[in-house]
Amino acid sequence: MDILIVDDEASIRRATSIALEAAGHYVETAETGAVALTNLKETSFDLVLLDLYLGEESGLQVLEVIRREHPGVHVVMFTANATIPNAVEATRLGAVDFLEKPFSPDQLRQSLKRIATLRSLERKVEELKTEVSRQAPPAQVESNNPALQRSLEVFFRAADTQASILILGESGTGKTMIARAIHERSACRDKPFVTVSCPSLSRELLESDLFGHVKGAFTGALRDTWGKVKAAEGGTLFLDEIGELPLEIQPKLLRLLQEREYERLGEATPRKANVRVIAATNRNLQEWVAEGRFREDLFYRLNVISAVMPPLRERPEDLIPYAERFFKFFTREFGRKVRGFSHEALQALRAHDWPGNVRELRNAIERAVILAEGEQITPCDLPEAAHAARSGAEDSKLTVGGRVSIELLECEHIRRVMASTASLDEAAQVLGIDSATLYRKRKRYQLDGP
Numbered sequence: 471m472d473i474l475i476v477d478d479e480a481s482i483r484r485a486t487s488i489a490l491e492a493a494g495h496y497v498e499t500a501e502t503g504a505v506a507l508t509n510l511k512e513t514s515f516d517l518v519l520l521d522l523y524l525g526e527e528s529g530l531q532v533l534e535v536i537r538r539e540h541p542g543v544h545v546v547m548f549t550a551n552a553t554i555p556n557a558v559e560a561t562r563l564g565a566v567d568f569l570e571k572p573f574s575p576d577q578l579r580q581s582l583k584r585i586a587t588l589r590s591l592e593r594k595v596e597e598l599k600t601e602v603s604r605q606a607p608p609a610q611v612e613s614n615n616p617a618l619q620r621s622l623e624v625f626f627r628a629a630d631t632q633a634s635i636l637i638l639g640e641s642g643t644g645k646t647m648i649a650r651a652i653h654e655r656s657a658c659r660d661k662p663f664v665t666v667s668c669p670s671l672s673r674e675l676l677e678s679d680l681f682g683h684v685k686g687a688f689t690g691a692l693r694d695t696w697g698k699v700k701a702a703e704g705g706t707l708f709l710d711e712i713g714e715l716p717l718e719i720q721p722k723l724l725r726l727l728q729e730r731e732y733e734r735l736g737e738a739t740p741r742k743a744n745v746r747v748i749a750a751t752n753r754n755l756q757e758w759v760a761e762g763r764f765r766e767d768l769f770y771r772l773n774v775i776s777a778v779m780p781p782l783r784e785r786p787e788d789l790i791p792y793a794e795r796f797f798k799f800f801t802r803e804f805g806r807k808v809r810g811f812s813h814e815a816l817q818a819l820r821a822h823d824w825p826g827n828v829r830e831l832r833n834a835i836e837r838a839v840i841l842a843e844g845e846q847i848t849p850c851d852l853p854e855a856a857h858a859a860r861s862g863a864e865d866s867k868l869t870v871g872g873r874v875s876i877e878l879l880e881c882e883h884i885r886r887v888m889a890s891t892a893s894l895d896e897a898a899q900v901l902g903i904d905s906a907t908l909y910r911k912r913k914r915y916q917l918d919g920p
């Protein structure tokens with residue numbers, strides 16, 4: 471943590487600093503409330519250890535200003551004479567803990583442990599709030615598709631290291647979800663996961679969003695701010711659509727990755743950063759390097775561990791299991807009594823290309839659950855594109871030599887043979903495979919018996 475000690479006694483400042491620095495914290499000290507407030511403007515602290523009596527000054531007044539101007543900073547009060555009224559007043563003003571002087575290093579450690587737990591809980595609450603407001607089905611990080619299984623293995627094996635990770639894949643394949651899942655499997659899972667969306671801001675705003683700025687750094691920079699690199703301290707910085715990172719900012723990111731150092735916009739003070747970087751892109755970065763749109767050195771630095779999230783059309787094994795999980799989630803979420811998908815609806819799902827990938831599938835199922843009138847979801851409840859795919863599929867797409875995957879052809883062939891035969895044994899005989907193989911294939915493609 472970054473900690474500011476505010477105490478008028480030099481011996482307390484010194485002894486506490488030594489104990490905290492030995493435990494790996496970054497520490498600054500201030501002798502008076504005024505100096506402390508200036509420090510808080512210049513550096514971003516997580517915690518202030520504040521003396522109740524700063525000579526003539528009242529620590530409670532300083533506490534009040536800190537809580538008003540820096541609401542994200544926690545404050546622990548020091549005092550030589552902890553009276554109940556003082557404690558009540560400090561708690562009312564927002565102090566989270568009390569340390570009675572003289573305190574032992576162990577008491578200090580215990581207090582910091584409580585603050586760390588509190589900070590981690592606050593972050594979790596924030597994450598849950600966003601999750602709930604997004605009505606998001608839980609992330610599915612299992613796959614029946616061998617290519618995706620290999621990618622997941624690469625990502626999760628590297629999760630617990632500090633290595634940068636590059637996630638490649640089309641839009642909507644779940645790159646952001648996987649970045650979060652990697653963070654959840656890392657040693658810094660209790661620390662922040664902070665996303666920066668590279669294309670959404672102008673160069674200047676993006677740079678400031680990443681690294682922060684000082685007042686006057688550019689028109690509109692009315693006060694000092696801290697960027698997302700700072701917000702992600704100790705945790706993961708997720709750079710979404712890294713291909714869109716302007717060339718001017720790329721050397722600064724490279725420096726962050728190599729030297730773990732950065733500067734705020736408009737300031738020359740180098741700052742240390744301890745963040746793990748995960749980046750994602752739907753671009754072909756190697757092509758962009760060849761075209762001079764992306765720095766080669768940055769590409770290789772980011773590309774230490776990389777793998778592709780395959781598009782949904784290349785993993786038919788995942789389609790129906792994902793659709794069913796989304797279905798379960800949304801029927802519960804909306805309190806609908808729909809029982810499942812009709813055979814035709816499943817066929818329509820299989821026949822569609824899903825250019826928007828898992829995002830499109832999730833949205834299609836959410837819509838279908840809301841619209842379904844009967845006991846089952848029918849093709850009419852699916853979006854036009856998925857619905858139309860089925861009618862067109864039988865004559866144009868699902869033909870031998872058509873633009874269709876082997877899996878889809880095989881699935882459709884097995885389905886039709888099963889529909890035209892009296893038993894599974896007969897279907898297996900027609901298909902030229904044994905019953906166990908037919909069983910496995912039916913399971914894989916989610917096909918019911920004849």
Ligand SMILES: Nc1ncnc2c1ncn2[C@@H]1O[C@H](COP(=O)(O)OP(=O)(O)OP(=O)(O)O)[C@@H](O)[C@H]1O
Nearest residue numbers: 608609610640641642643644645646647828829832
């Ligand atoms: N594995 C998954 N489990 C559950 N939902 C998923 C999964 N993958 C994707 N989704 C759904 O699709 C949406 C898009 O996923 P995500 O944002 O991770 O994709 P992306 O590849 O980062 O897309 P983009 O490149 O457009 O940012 C998510 O909000 C979620 O609803």
